[in-house]
Amino acid sequence: xxxxxxxxxxxxxxxxxxxxxxxxxxxxxxxxxxxxxxxxxxxxxxxxxxxxxxxxxxxxxxxxxxxxxxxxxxxxxxxxxxxxxxxxxxxx
Numbered sequence: 001x002x003x004x005x006x007x008x009x010x011x012x013x014x015x016x017x018x019x020x021x022x023x024x025x026x027x028x029x030x031x032x033x034x035x036x037x038x039x040x041x042x043x044x045x046x047x048x049x050x051x052x053x054x055x056x057x058x059x060x061x062x063x064x065x066x067x068x069x070x071x072x073x074x075x076x077x078x079x080x081x082x083x084x085x086x087x088x089x090x091x092x
Contacts, residue, residue, distance in 0.1 A: 007076055013056045014068065022072040029073035030083045032066045041089070043067040044074070 011019050022029070033040050043063060050056045060068060073080035 003076070010072060010075065012053065014060045014072065018068065019072055019076075022069040023077060025069050026073050026077045026080050028066065029070040029077065029080050032070040033074065033080070033083060033087070033089075036067070036070075037087070037089070039064075039067060040070055040074075043071055044089075047071060 007019065014022075047056065047059055047063075050059055063071070070080075074084050075081075
């Protein structure tokens with residue numbers, strides 16, 4: 001249930017086509033997280049500080065595509081969540 005609610009919220013923010021595309025690229029997301037940990041951290045923390053859907057949508061539009069895919073997969077893809085846990089990225 002919670003997973004579905006999160007996916008619905010992310011679809012509202014990023015758009016359903018982006019979410020579908022992102023979830024088809026978990027390897028790229030994981031590579032982005034490995035290679036760009038600081039950028040990923042900044043993207044996550046920047047997204048988390050926003051409270052309103054409009055702000056979140058504007059942030060998503062300005063987010064580099066690779067980081068957006070990494071963020072979506074870190075939240076919705078099991079294997080990517082495991083990578084995040086292995087790296088100890090507790091801010092997510």
